[in-house]
Amino acid sequence: MRSLPPAHRPLADALALGPALLARARMTPAAPWLAASLVEGPAVVLGAAQRAGRVVDLSACAARGAPVFRRSTTGTAAFLGGRGVLWTLALPHVAALAPDATARTLLNRNVRGFLRGFARAGAPAHYFGREWISLQHRPAALLGVDAAEDGAVLLEVLAGHDAPLAIPAELAAPDERAVDRWLGKAPAALSEVLPARCSPEALARAVVEEVALRAGLPLSDGGGAPELEVERFQPVTAPDDPAPPGAGPAVLARVPIGWIEAAALGGAPARAWLGGDVLTAGWLLDALGRGADPASLDTGAAPLEGASLSDLRALALRALSADGVSDVLQTSRAEPLHWMATWKARAARKR
Structure with missing residues (x-):
């Protein structure tokens, strides 16, 4: 090393x-x-x-x-x-x-x-x-x-x-x-x-x-x-950083790790900036923002903690939808509770 x-x-x-x-x-x-x-x-x-x-x-x-x-x-x-x-x-x-x-x-x-x-x-x-x-x-x-x-x-x-x-x-x-x-x-x-x-x-x-x-x-x-x-x-000075200039209003979703967020970007084909608290690879967020189907991606080398591929893709699609750009999307209350039970089970095994 x-x-x-x-x-x-x-x-x-x-x-x-x-x-x-x-x-x-x-x-x-x-x-x-x-x-x-x-x-x-x-x-x-x-x-x-x-x-x-x-x-x-x-x-x-x-x-x-x-x-x-x-x-x-x-x-x-x-x-x-x-x-x-x-x-x-x-x-x-x-x-x-x-x-x-x-x-x-x-x-x-x-x-x-x-x-x-x-x-x-x-x-x-x-x-x-x-x-x-x-x-x-x-x-x-x-x-x-x-x-x-x-x-x-x-x-x-x-x-x-x-x-x-x-x-x-x-x-x-x-x-x-x-x-x-x-x-x-x-x-x-x-x-x-x-x-x-x-x-x-x-x-x-x-x-x-x-x-x-x-x-x-x-x-x-x-x-x-x-x-x-x-x-x-260099220090960050813009509230919307790192979303690209011209990105639409942010759409938020509550996930186990905190928040994921997306914003529609102009141009064709339609694409979205995708970000948030999730632990993953930047290239994977970019690919999902471009509309890639998770099944088509080689995710074997991409870590992903705190949210699922379906969470991320759904939010990117929501940001691109005409009726979703101003809404805040909340995941079901059961999802974080299910994750909490999983986390507690992992902790018990570690002990």
């Missing part, structure tokens, strides 16, 4: 490591890449497909001096209130670290080294199938994921040392405040759940070493940081 030594990096540079290391992993099929970045806020970090104005109040963030950035991995947003650590793991294929991993079990298999690293640093860690890792039984690290069509995978793990990752209520948009992101638990800062002697630097190193050890791979120095495309990670 090739690694970049833990280093202090501006948040924009740390986020730019994601696509840069993914490109390197695709060029060297036998070598996963791993980096740990020591970052600082205040800042909000959005998932790749989250519409900014649905998640945060941009004016409130500006007033607080907390820029809003967008990472290249999908998933939910995090608040970085002070010091934190961002781990960037790029895999040439889904089973590069865990031979039995599939797109469906990608997160479950690949968080195990991170769990061991947190435990080694002094905080028992668990993962129960959500978009976050629990330390000392409290949500403390957020996961993000992306995948290329050729099967290469990018996984990011973000943890706040000085403040929990939950977006403060005064910065959150109403739709974000309506979701219980943490299943009734109080998110924790690393400083609350790790021994006082454990610095962010020590934690960063411990996790890197345990990820490699868990995979049975030696660590080798990857050299200097790859050329960074920092321009792709």
Whole structure:
């Protein structure tokens, strides 16, 4: 496994490591890449497909001096209130670290080294199938994921040392405040759940070493940081970002992970921008927005957590329908409850 030594990096540079290391992993099929970045806020970090104005109040963030950035991995947003650590793991294929991993079990298999690293640093860690890792039984690290069509995978793990990752209520948009992101638990800062002697630097190193050890791979120095495309990670300033200019009104659907959303785009053939809180591959969202039938897609390399293909396709079609562009689509109440029962069953099996 090739690694970049833990280093202090501006948040924009740390986020730019994601696509840069993914490109390197695709060029060297036998070598996963791993980096740990020591970052600082205040800042909000959005998932790749989250519409900014649905998640945060941009004016409130500006007033607080907390820029809003967008990472290249999908998933939910995090608040970085002070010091934190961002781990960037790029895999040439889904089973590069865990031979039995599939797109469906990608997160479950690949968080195990991170769990061991947190435990080694002094905080028992668990993962129960959500978009976050629990330390000392409290949500403390957020996961993000992306995948290329050729099967290469990018996984990011973000943890706040000085403040929990939950977006403060005064910065959150109403739709974000309506979701219980943490299943009734109080998110924790690393400083609350790790021994006082454990610095962010020590934690960063411990996790890197345990990820490699868990995979049975030696660590080798990857050299200097790859050329960074920092321009792709400038602060977000438009409420509808990342929906393209000219997109129609957003249509929302409540799903287990929070929200998915879609907006009709002009032109022919008809297509939709598709996004939200779901953990999946960007190319899959694009394909469904273009109207692709899920049955025609090779989804074997595409992770998908928090919603189903049918959820996503139905919302894209709803956004394109003449009578659906101004409505909010709600899934049935039974669906989240069914998902909750499944999550509890998974948690019981883990214990």
